[in-house]
Amino acid sequence: MISEAAAIxxxxxxxxxxxxxxxxxxxxxxxxxxxxxxxxxxxxxxxSIVVLDAETLDIVEIATHCMQVxxxxxxxxxxFREMPPLLAAxxxxxxxxxxxxxxGQGIAHPRRFGxxxxxxxxxxxxxxxxxxxxxxxxxxxxxxRKGSIAPLLAEDDVAIIGNVLRTQEGIxxxxxxxxxxxSLETATNIVLxxxxxxxxxxxxRIADHYGRLALEEFKRNNSI
DNA sequence: GCGACAG
DNA sequence: ATCTTGTCGC
Numbered sequence: 701m702i703s704e705a706a707a708i709x710x711x712x713x714x715x716x717x718x719x720x721x722x723x724x725x726x727x728x729x730x731x732x733x734x735x736x737x738x739x740x741x742x743x744x745x746x747x748s749i750v751v752l753d754a755e756t757l758d759i760v761e762i763a764t765h766c767m768q769v770x771x772x773x774x775x776x777x778x779x780f781r782e783m784p785p786l787l788a789a790x791x792x793x794x795x796x797x798x799x800x801x802x803x804g805q806g807i808a809h810p811r812r813f814g815x816x817x818x819x820x821x822x823x824x825x826x827x828x829x830x831x832x833x834x835x836x837x838x839x840x841x842x843x844x845r846k847g848s849i850a851p852l853l854a855e856d857d858v859a860i861i862g863n864v865l866r867t868q869e870g871i872x873x874x875x876x877x878x879x880x881x882x883s884l885e886t887a888t889n890i891v892l893x894x895x896x897x898x899x900x901x902x903x904x905r906i907a908d909h910y911g912r913l914a915l916e917e918f919k920r921n922n923s924i
Numbered sequence: 925g926c927g928a929c930a931g
Numbered sequence: 932a933t934c935t936t937g938t939c940g941c
Contacts, residue, residue: 735931736931736932737931737932738931738932738933739932739933740932740933740934741933745932773930773931773932774929775928775929775930775931776929776930778930778931779930781931782930782931803930803931804930804931805930808930809930814930815930815931829930831930831931832930832931833929833930833931834928834929834930835928835929835930836928836929836930870941875930
């Protein structure tokens with residue numbers, strides 16, 4: 701297994717490749733949600749990528765992959781844990797999406813290289829980081845109303861590394877950041893538009909659902 | 925030494 | 932992530 705030091709060196713190297721401007725295809729036709737489910741008892745994880753029609757949000761394709769965990773959970777090195785099952789699921793996909801929304805941070809990370817950026821660089825596709833909680837940075841004055849945003853600032857108090865976005869009035873916000881090949885503004889708008897009814901974008905909710913199903917089915921088929 | 929710490 | 936019902940509040 702890759703060492704912690706090697707993982708950090710890898711992040712420092714790959715972060716150079718991140719593109720923080722919009723490089724999206726003209727009409728975005730397919731968007732995808734990614735998520736990884738865990739089974740504490742068996743150490744199994746399931747990577748899940750669900751492709752949706754960007755216009756109707758109808759499900760176009762579902763790809764999942766179950767395997768044993770290969771890396772411990774270390775804040776800041778999270779992608780090394782979730783990348784293996786996601787890349788395996790990615791290989792199974794027939795219809796590759798134009799954009800992926802990941803369950804975790806993009807550049808809102810101590811070394812500016814969270815899970816969404818790592819995945820985006822690895823597969824060469826635009827990605828958005830959308831985490832349920834904060835990993836890094838600080839913010840103030842986030843209004844209670846839906847659609848409100850507060851910039852997520854780095855230690856220097858100057859660099860904006862993401863947006864804290866209130867997707868539903870009075871409900872805990874989500875943390876949006878650039879993964880790869882997209883601007884923060886576009887990423888924020890897309891996440892808000894995908895969270896019409898719930899706190900999390902529809903892509904994440906659907907990926908979570910099918911990842912859960914895949915993990916349960918895998919356990920059943922293998923008597924775990 | 926004391927918090928913070930994606931899933 | 933996961934362990935997990937009722938309960939406090941709008």
